[in-house]
Amino acid sequence: MIDYRVTEAEIRIEDCLNKNISFAVIAGAGSGKTSLLIKTLKSVLHKEGRKLRQNGQKIACITFTKRAVNVIKKRLEFDDVFEVSTLHSFLWAQLSGFNHDIRKSLINFRLPLLIEKEKGKDNGGKSKSALAARNKAELIQRELDALHTVSSFHYSDSNYGNYLEGKLGHDDIISIAVYLLNNNVTFRKILGLRYPYIFIDEAQDTNGDILAGFNLLGDGNCLPLTGYFGDPWQQIYDGSIGDFFPPKNGEIIKKDENFRCSISVIKLLNAFRKDLCQYPAGENSEREGSVVFHLIKAEVPELPRNQYSEEQISRALSKMDKALMNWAWDKEDNVMRLFLVRQMIARRLGFPTINKLFTGGYSSIRSQELFESGEHYLLHPLISLICPLIISHQKGDKRKVLSVLQSNCPFFNSEGPNATKSLQSIIDLSVSFVEQLYKIWCEGTIRDILQFCMENQLIEISDLLQSHLLRNPRTEIFDPEVHGIEKNDWLTDSLFSMDTKELMAYYHFISQNTPYSTQHGVKGEEYKKVLVVYDDVEASWNNYNFGKILTPGLSGHPTEGQLNRGRKLAYVSFSRALDDLRVILFTPDPEEAKNELLGSGLLCPDQVELGD
Numbered sequence: 001m002i003d004y005r006v007t008e009a010e011i012r013i014e015d016c017l018n019k020n021i022s023f024a025v026i027a028g029a030g031s032g033k034t035s036l037l038i039k040t041l042k043s044v045l046h047k048e049g050r051k052l053r054q055n056g057q058k059i060a061c062i063t064f065t066k067r068a069v070n071v072i073k074k075r076l077e078f079d080d081v082f083e084v085s086t087l088h089s090f091l092w093a094q095l096s097g098f099n100h101d102i103r104k105s106l107i108n109f110r111l112p113l114l115i116e117k118e119k120g121k122d123n124g125g126k127s128k129s130a131l132a133a134r135n136k137a138e139l140i141q142r143e144l145d146a147l148h149t150v151s152s153f154h155y156s157d158s159n160y161g162n163y164l165e166g167k168l169g170h171d172d173i174i175s176i177a178v179y180l181l182n183n184n185v186t187f188r189k190i191l192g193l194r195y196p197y198i199f200i201d202e203a204q205d206t207n208g209d210i211l212a213g214f215n216l217l218g219d220g221n222c223l224p225l226t227g228y229f230g231d232p233w234q235q236i237y238d239g240s241i242g243d244f245f246p247p248k249n250g251e252i253i254k255k256d257e258n259f260r261c262s263i264s265v266i267k268l269l270n271a272f273r274k275d276l277c278q279y280p281a282g283e284n285s286e287r288e289g290s291v292v293f294h295l296i297k298a299e300v301p302e303l304p305r306n307q308y309s310e311e312q313i314s315r316a317l318s319k320m321d322k323a324l325m326n327w328a329w330d331k332e333d334n335v336m337r338l339f340l341v342r343q344m345i346a347r348r349l350g351f352p353t354i355n356k357l358f359t360g361g362y363s364s365i366r367s368q369e370l371f372e373s374g375e376h377y378l379l380h381p382l383i384s385l386i387c388p389l390i391i392s393h394q395k396g397d398k399r400k401v402l403s404v405l406q407s408n409c410p411f412f413n414s415e416g417p418n419a420t421k422s423l424q425s426i427i428d429l430s431v432s433f434v435e436q437l438y439k440i441w442c443e444g445t446i447r448d449i450l451q452f453c454m455e456n457q458l459i460e461i462s463d464l465l466q467s468h469l470l471r472n473p474r475t476e477i478f479d480p481e482v483h484g485i486e487k488n489d490w491l492t493d494s495l496f497s498m499d500t501k502e503l504m505a506y507y508h509f510i511s512q513n514t515p516y517s518t519q520h521g522v523k524g525e526e527y528k529k530v531l532v533v534y535d536d537v538e539a540s541w542n543n544y545n546f547g548k549i550l551t552p553g554l555s556g557h558p559t560e561g562q563l564n565r566g567r568k569l570a571y572v573s574f575s576r577a578l579d580d581l582r583v584i585l586f587t588p589d590p591e592e593a594k595n596e597l598l599g600s601g602l603l604c605p606d607q608v609e610l611g612d
């Protein structure tokens with residue numbers, strides 16, 4: 001049970017609710033924004049719930065991730081007066097079925113904008129990019145001309161739309177909603193009537209045009225009431241608004257409490273972020289905690305394009321492990337280890353090849369996204385069925401083997417071909433299947449495993465996966481110009497030819513059984529001990545350079561983009577720690593970096609240590 005403290009912000013929000021005034025809570029990490037959002041939602045329920053239900057109205061709460069949606073729903077005890085959803089699903093729920101308005105928005109706004117964008121990339125010459133942009137602009141123009149033939153639209157939950165098939169992608173939904181919010185009074189009225197209260201969590205990472213559109217719903221001191229919660233310093237997605245404001249006449253509510261972090265961590269946050277001075281406002285005022293930066297000399301990359309060799313990466317890893325051992329953190333289960341990019345995690349956990357494959361040239365943005373969520377159709381059967389089966393088999397847990405088979409396999413379920421067999425014969429059958437599967441797991445390839453599953457009806461096989469298993473591997477050398485649209489064949493063949501060694505590591509990561517995350521992935525979370533690793537060379541992502549953020553004198557000044565993105569991501573990472581924070585920084589000159597960190601007032605001498 002937490003010792004909950006009522007804050008000034010909570011009192012001001014109550015006042016806003018009583019007077020129907022819209023507001024924006026703009027406050028730092030750990031200040032209790034999420035907790036206050038839940039309190040506010042419950043308060044509206046308490047005051048207005050009965051009336052809203054009678055009128056068939058709802059309280060909207062829009063948040064950033066599907067995971068956050070589930071957490072909030074649970075905290076609201078799944079009461080259906082609340083419509084908790086991500087921005088895209090909320091908007092699509094409002095747009096779906098309004099085919100005439102969708103078509104009009106596409107014709108008047110979305111497609112002309114896309115055509116202009118492509119034309120902007122075409123300098124009229126014959127370069128590949130100019131030609132591609134010209135072709136794209138022409139294609140969209142043809143779609144625009146024929147759009148009147150499309151009778152209905154659906155949302156495909158993917159990055160790209162196909163307008164003549166009526167398929168809309170993520171960005172289309174945003175763009176159509178922006179158009180309607182700005183130009184269609186009836187749309188705004190209906191939205192306001194359906195949802196007299198609209199709250200937005202993580203407002204800084206919301207599309208700015210959408211927020212501006214929501215700000216048009218009321219004039220700030222009447223219903224519908226909008227309430228935004230966020231922190232511009234925790235904006236981690238490009239293209240979102242960052243600094244956000246309530247509608248005209250709405251109130252801005254600030255908070256300088258921090259209920260999460262230890263005293264040491266708050267001191268660091270205050271030194272790092274100059275626009276805010278937080279104080280420990282709860283039981284954390286009695287937790288000293290600790291902050292230590294460990295500086296390791298970065299090697300000069302041996303490979304072309306500024307890349308480390310495998311030996312260099314291994315050396316860096318062992319230096320990191322040594323620091324962990326010195327802090328006695330190596331055997332701790334509750335240390336959250338944050339890396340910039342997934343490849344760094346994949347290497348440490350043991351699935352670098354699969355990761356490279358799905359982030360490399362044969363993959364697409366969509367494939368990569370599905371890989372990252374464990375839902376790619378090539379991997380899903382392995383993650384949802386094969387890995388749990390192998391684990392249960394290795395543990396000798398026959399019951400679990402049978403229950404996994406029965407709940408996942410067409411061959412074993414209650415309507416399958418074995419429905420009338422005795423329990424004992426089904427158990428025997430399952431043991432025999434899993435023994436064969438295990439042999440292939442140890443000796444065969446991923447193709448062998450999937451082939452076995454297909455032949456024995458162990459998986460509900462998709463047409464696409466089946467067609468790959470039935471065709472011969474591609475033998476041509478991959479040429480992106482020639483094989484661009486068929487690149488999935490090469491992705492599949494490469495995966496099929498791999499053995500199963502990396503699968504288990506990938507499975508554990510996807511199942512969130514490991515204390516590793518990307519720094520982007522921990523937004524909104526908190527952990528007792530946090531380790532942040534900065535190695536700009538290994539991360540090899542130009543958008544970020546933490547050496548330049550933390551030690552600009554030594555490493556050079558960051559670009560404006562690197563500064564904006566990097567310091568926000570660092571702020572999010574540091575502020576996840578309840579008690580202890582460790583930062584490992586690979587730097588060209590640890591001694592010099594130490595002087596700079598101390599000189600900047602970020603750290604005290606006992607908070608910096610030099611590694612090998």
Ligand SMILES: Nc1ncnc2c1ncn2[C@@H]1O[C@H](COP(=O)(O)OP(=O)(O)OP(=O)(O)O)[C@@H](O)[C@H]1O
Pocket residue numbers: 002003004005006007027028029030031032033034035036231234259260282523524525526575
């Ligand atoms: N009023 C309060 N009294 C006591 N504890 C609180 C209060 N509000 C929040 N907390 C606790 O402080 C911690 C941080 O709260 P919360 O996650 O709501 O902050 P936040 O501002 O949303 O954080 P961030 O933006 O960093 O994700 C949680 O452990 C929460 O239980």
